[in-house]
Amino acid sequence: AQLMGWPQGSVHADFDSVLDFVHVDDRADFLYAIGRATNLGTPDRHVFRLRSSGRWLITAFDRDPAHDSAVHFIGMLRDHSAQRAVELEVEMHQNHLETLVKDLRKSNRVDVLTGLANRMALNETLRTATTNAHARNEWVSLLIIDVDFFKSFNDTFGHVEGDVALRQVANEIARSTRGNDLAARFGGEEFCVLCFAGSELTAKVAERIRNAVEQSSWAKRSVTVSIGVCCLQGANVDERVLFQQADAALYLAKDTGRNRVVVA
Numbered sequence: 433a434q435l436m437g438w439p440q441g442s443v444h445a446d447f448d449s450v451l452d453f454v455h456v457d458d459r460a461d462f463l464y465a466i467g468r469a470t471n472l473g474t475p476d477r478h479v480f481r482l483r484s485s486g487r488w489l490i491t492a493f494d495r496d497p498a499h500d501s502a503v504h505f506i507g508m509l510r511d512h513s514a515q516r517a518v519e520l521e522v523e524m525h526q527n528h529l530e531t532l533v534k535d536l537r538k539s540n541r542v543d544v545l546t547g548l549a550n551r552m553a554l555n556e557t558l559r560t561a562t563t564n565a566h567a568r569n570e571w572v573s574l575l576i577i578d579v580d581f582f583k584s585f586n587d588t589f590g591h592v593e594g595d596v597a598l599r600q601v602a603n604e605i606a607r608s609t610r611g612n613d614l615a616a617r618f619g620g621e622e623f624c625v626l627c628f629a630g631s632e633l634t635a636k637v638a639e640r641i642r643n644a645v646e647q648s649s650w651a652k653r654s655v656t657v658s659i660g661v662c663c664l665q666g667a668n669v670d671e672r673v674l675f676q677q678a679d680a681a682l683y684l685a686k687d688t689g690r691n692r693v694v695v696a
Contacts, residue, residue: 453484455480541553554616570669573628573634573662589653601655610637634663658686662676662695
């Protein structure tokens with residue numbers, strides 16, 4: 433009676449009165465525990481909240497061995513609030529730890545300088561995309577983007593300004609890609625974009641990136657990019673072939689004047 437909050441000397445131990453004290457979100461489990469004790473003869477333990485006070489109680493149900501009828505059972509109640517508070521605090525810290533781990537994993541897949549995906553994220557996404565392409569006959573296209581004459585830019589203006597330029601290139605790439613494309617910094621002044629489309633649409637994305645970089649407002653001097661593209665479909669999708677052919681197309685773009693797109 434004290435645990436449930438009945439006035440002293442006024443105990444209404446009927447079932448509805450007891451159930452009325454149980455928090456509405458916990459009543460189904462509460463009834464299930466009673467059912468196991470009364471109908472199956474299986475002892476059960478249940479932790480529930482009181483409806484109004486917010487305290488937690490723990491109850492154990494079992495059949496009374498002195499009676500054969502399933503409707504007779506014995507119960508035990510005790511205050512569980514302090515232990516439950518500790519459990520909730522532990523759960524809160526555990527959730528916080530899981531969030532930190534997720535954030536750490538995410539940070540391990542983001543390029544610090546540009547905010548784009550990094551090489552690890554690109555490789556993982558490409559592996560998944562390759563598996564999906566084989567199963568569903570989908571397109572996977574790879575763009576390799578190289579900043580033209582970037583060594584000269586660094587030598588002239590210094591690495592700090594070079595980093596500023598790389599961030600600006602990354603921003604233009606991100607703005608020019610579609611929602612399901614993955615833009616990544618591959619390393620140095622080289623970027624990659626994974627497009628899940630055929631050659632015609634992918635070539636338009638590549639040209640949009642090239643034009644966006646060329647038309648961007650540059651503080652020191654104009655910056656352009658050369659782009660090599662490889663598009664494969666279905667069973668033909670192979671990570672090594674994508675990189676080899678896109679890289680060969682990139683070198684052709686650079687050899688034929690730079691600031692252009694070449695599709696393998």
